[in-house]
Amino acid sequence: NAGVTQTPKFQVLKTGQSMTLQCAQDMNHEYMSWYRQDPGMGLRLIHYSVGAGITDQGEVPNGYNVSRSTTEDFPLRLLSAAPSQTSVYFCASSTGQEQFFGPGTRLTVL
Amino acid sequence: GENVEQHPSTLSVQEGDSAVIKCTYSDSASNYFPWYKQELGKGPQLIIDIRSNVGEKKDQRIAVTLNKTAKHFSLHITETQPEDSAVYFCAASRGGGADGLTFGKGTHLIIQP
Numbered sequence: 001n002a003g004v005t006q007t008p009k010f011q012v013l014k015t016g017q018s019m020t021l022q023c024a025q026d027m028n029h030e031y032m033s034w035y036r037q038d039p040g041m042g043l044r045l046i047h048y049s050v051g052a053g054i055t056d057q058g059e060v061p062n063g064y065n066v067s068r069s070t071t072e073d074f075p076l077r078l079l080s081a082a083p084s085q086t087s088v089y090f091c092a093s094s095t096g097q098e099q100f101f102g103p104g105t106r107l108t109v110l
Numbered sequence: 111g112e113n114v115e116q117h118p119s120t121l122s123v124q125e126g127d128s129a130v131i132k133c134t135y136s137d138s139a140s141n142y143f144p145w146y147k148q149e150l151g152k153g154p155q156l157i158i159d160i161r162s163n164v165g166e167k168k169d170q171r172i173a174v175t176l177n178k179t180a181k182h183f184s185l186h187i188t189e190t191q192p193e194d195s196a197v198y199f200c201a202a203s204r205g206g207g208a209d210g211l212t213f214g215k216g217t218h219l220i221i222q223p
Contacts, residue, residue, distance in 0.1 A: 033210045042116075042199060042213040043154070050208060058210050059111065090153050096208040098144070101153030
């Protein structure tokens with residue numbers, strides 16, 4: 001099993017550009033979530049999903065959209081990137097207990 | 111919503127000594143408390159977790175204690191080794207982890223040789 005995979009590993013955007021961060025898991029986990037990690041802030045929950053077709057907002061959802069059309073994939077969309085969205089983004093999947101994290105995407109918005 | 115406070119932000123201990131990291135949480139409905147270790151450039155990895163119906167859990171050199179009345183939980187690492195150097199995060203969830211986690215801000219553990 002590859003576990004949780006994220007692409008791309010690094011990305012630089014200009015303010016106002018849009019992009020999608022990809023996340024996939026091959027463990028047949030029902031639950032998936034997105035976090036952002038900023039220096040000194042720990043990880044903060046952006047959005048999560050408890051199953052295909054079901055998503056909900058976390059602590060910091062503004063500026064981000066998600067959808068869950070399949071069990072395996074949980075993409076995170078930035079509609080109009082802002083410098084405040086410069087961060088490291090982690091996707092995680094779970095059976096409802098332990099969360100397995102991907103390797104992260106480092107995003108810089110200029 | 112839930113708020114998790116973690117202390118200290120940096121902890122330096124001599125190799126072989128013990129390390130203790132403490133967290134408090136605010137939501138009395140939280141029922142799942144994991145601890146994660148994050149090495150530079152990698153995603154967090156679960157090292158131990160505890161549920162609200164248990165007061166203590168051990169796994170070799172690592173233990174976690176939970177005091178539900180006081181709403182705090184702690185990570186204990188004994189006989190520390192150089193490979194224990196990393197950033198450690200505590201977290202809490204009211205949904206057993208299914209609805210995402212609220213993390214503390216992390217502790218940078220430094221093991222001095």
